[in-house]
Structures are given as C-alpha cells and as structure tokens.
Amino acid sequence: MDIVGNGFLARNLRALSSRHxxxxxxxxxxxxAQGTARADFDREERLLGEVVADCRASGRRLLFFSSASTGVYGKVRGPGREDGPVTPCTPYGAHKIALEERLRASGADHLILRLGHLVGRDQPPHQLLPLLVRQMRAGSVRVHRGAVRDLVHVDDVVEIIDRLLGQGLRAETVNVASGEAVPVEHIVDHLEARxxxxxxxxxxxxxxxxxxSTEKLRALVPEVTRMGFGPAYFRRVLDSFxxxxxxxxxxGVPAPEET
Structure with missing residues (x-):
C-alpha cells in the first residue's frame, strides 16, 4: 500500500506497507476532533481531491479515515450505525461526513473507516490521553460529566485494517471501534490509580x-472477539499507554509511583 501522511496512524500503518x-x-x-479551523478543513478537502484523482486514474482503491466521534454520532438515538442517518453536531463531524459524501460521489474505488478513539505509543500531545496525563500531573483535570470515549488500541486497529483490506471491500463504510462507551470519569479514575x-x-x-455499533465490524472481522472488546477492554488499552x-x-526524573 501507499500511505499518504506521516502522523500517528500513518506511522503505525507502515507495518503493512508491503501489503495490499x-x-x-x-x-x-x-x-x-475539537478543531474548527476552516483552513485545516480546506487543506484536507483539497488533499482528498488530489488523491481521489490519482486513484481514479490508476484504478486503485482509496482507504479513507472518517470518525465515529461524538461529532458524528452524538445526536443518534441508540448505537451509531454505518447505514443510518447522522446529523453532525460539531464542525469536525460535519467536515468528516462531507468528505465521506464527496468520496462516495467521486466514482473512485474506496473503503471508509469511521474510527473510534485511537490509543498508542507516541500519540500527538493534543489528543485525549496525553492531554489528560499532562493535566493530571499538574494537579487538576477538566472532566466533562456525561462525555464518553470509545477507546481502541492502534495495534488492534492496524490488524483490523489489514483484515478488511484483504477482503477486497469496495464502497463500504465500517465503524472500527470497541463498541464500549467509556465515561471519561472512568478513564481518569484508572489513570489516577495507575x-x-x-x-x-x-x-x-x-x-x-x-x-x-460494531455489529458490521464483528461480522466482517470475527477475529475482533479475541481482541477482548468489552467492558474491561479500555483498562488494558490504558495500561498499555x-x-x-x-x-x-x-x-533522572522519577516516574510516578504506581498503586
């Protein structure tokens, strides 16, 4: 595969660079997900247009990463499904859904993955877990009561991507997440203890x-069962982090004591 990008997910996907x-x-x-800069959204939209044109010309499939965040599914009643209507409730969510629609209308072979909240080594500092840890080490943390996150380890995501691409899927949208809505307060509890x-x-x-909803993911990739997705999965993800x-x-800087 050819990988466009050099960020957190792109670096982890290099393990698959010789495949697909x-x-x-x-x-x-x-x-x-909190980003609202129109210039950043426009930049991603232009990049998508360029990559779509290249894929159409070469006949290759484009793997596009969208979001299963609150910004996309926050107003959905019940589990957020790939085949149901969505009403984005943040600029980021609206941006991602608009790019999905543009890709579907482009005529290019594609696979869209709506990702949960990825966790792994060397995450960017603005993402949830590095931000929480910095705040906690400074003595206080801001918690949105009622907010949840579906945490999924990037290593599991890479394996799922490998298996989905190996099936030759085209024109599909799949949620890639654990299916567990973990209250942010519980995430803070576990980090505080560890x-x-x-x-x-x-x-x-x-x-x-x-x-x-992970119903479609589990049907396509039954191997997710052995990944341990369930109520306790988020603790293993946090422990690894x-x-x-x-x-x-x-x-020379003493690590925090563990409990």
Missing part, C-alpha cells in the same frame, strides 16, 4: 453520550 498494493491510504488531515496521583477534578456538564509512559520517562 492495490490500495492508497489517506492518513493525513485534521486529527483533532499513575499514583490524586488530582482535583473540575467538572463541566455536557450532553455527549453515544455508543458506536501508561506502561509506555513510565518506560520512557526522562532519565
């Missing part, structure tokens, strides 16, 4: 609860 030569992966663009911290919490009320944080703490 019929596919171009667009792993670049806006990666911050890092040995006691932090002050500043609460803000939001109405942002949503669940991502914290273990890497502790192992890479700067020399």
């Amino acid at each position: 030569p019929d596919t171009v992966v667009l792993a670049a663009g806006v990666s911050w 890092l040995g911290l006691s932090v002050r919490r500043e609460y803000q009320d939001v109405d942002a609860h949503h669940i991502i 914290v273990d890497h944080q502790l192992a890479t703490a700067p020399t």
